[in-house]
Amino acid sequence: MEEKNPIQVAGRLFGALEMLIENRSAGLMEISERLGLNKSTAHRVLNSLIYMGYARQNETSGRYEPSLKIVDLAGKIMSNMDIIHMVRPFLRRLMEQADETVHFVxxxxxxAVYIDKVEAMRNGIQMVSRIGSRIPLYCSGVGKAMLAYMDEQEVKDVWKNSNIHALTPYTITDFNVFRQELEKTRERGYALDNEENERGVRCIAVSLQEYTGRRRYAFSISAPVSRMDDERIKCLTGYILETKEQIEKIINGLHV
Known part of the structure; x- marks a missing residue:
């Protein structure tokens, strides 16, 4: 059951801001209709965003646009994420070895939230994923790579609280089958996404074990199925497992 936002005005402010960011700009009536607000309320919400520096009104068109303040905040958050700076050289080398796009979540x-991405420009094909976007754990390689090492109850909780549905014809929607997939992941040391989240894309993924034992980070190699058959996956296995070992030594060595 979806919970109601306890602070209604916050929902309106962030709803308007998200709309401006997604659409680059919007008129007063567009925001009013999208958020289900009357014009005067929508106008007050937009003026509040302008006052706080998160939006501006284009003098020529009269439309409302997001400011760069949100970008500045995002940059500060990302700069505080030391893990990204530590793993980026390893991810870049993995991308060069595989000649495919590497994601870190x-x-x-x-x-799982994409917090870094090293894009491969092979054949001019780019992945549609972007930093900050999200992907369900139950139908992704990175998700299964982390879930495989969680206890049974935590796996059940994730499954129960996920919106389980078939994103593609290959998405696993049966919990027993899903548990078997996690067992295979543990046995071989890496997870696979066989077009389960996006049709035409396969991924090989591993999770990172921290000194505490938890696994909240994972990374993957993604490619179109035309370049990611079973033989190619076997070739990439050595690269990704070696990278995993190297990164774990770095992040865990800091706590020795």
Whole structure:
């Protein structure tokens, strides 16, 4: 059951800000209709965002636009994430070895958030993923790579609280089958996403074990199925497992 925002005005402010960011700009009526607010309320919300520096009104078109303040805040958050700076050289080398795009994620609830990405420009094909976007744990390689090492109850909780549905014909939606997949992941040391989240894309992924034993970070190699058959996955296995070992020595060595 979806919970109601305890502070209504916060929902309106962030709803308007998210709309401006997603659409680059919006008119008063667009925001009013999208958020279900009357014009005067929508106008007050927008003026509040302008006052706080998160939005501005284009003098020529009269439309409202997001300011760069949110980018500045995001940059400060990312700069504080030392883990990214530590692993980036390893991810870049992995990208060069595989000649495919590498993603780095952090678990947040029942989802994983892309916090870094090293893009490969092979054949001019780029992945649609972007830093800050989210992906469900239950149907992703990175998600299964982390879930495989969680206890049974935590796996059940993630499954129960996820919106389980078939994103593609290959998405696993049966819990017993999913548990078997996690067992395979533990046995071989890496997880696979066989077009389960996005049709036409396969991934090989591993999670990082921290000194505490938890696994909140994972990374993957992603590629179109035309370049990611079973033989190619076997070739990439050595690269990704070696990278995992090297990164774990670095992040855990800091706590010795």
């Amino acid at each position: 952090e678990r947040e609830g029942v989802e």
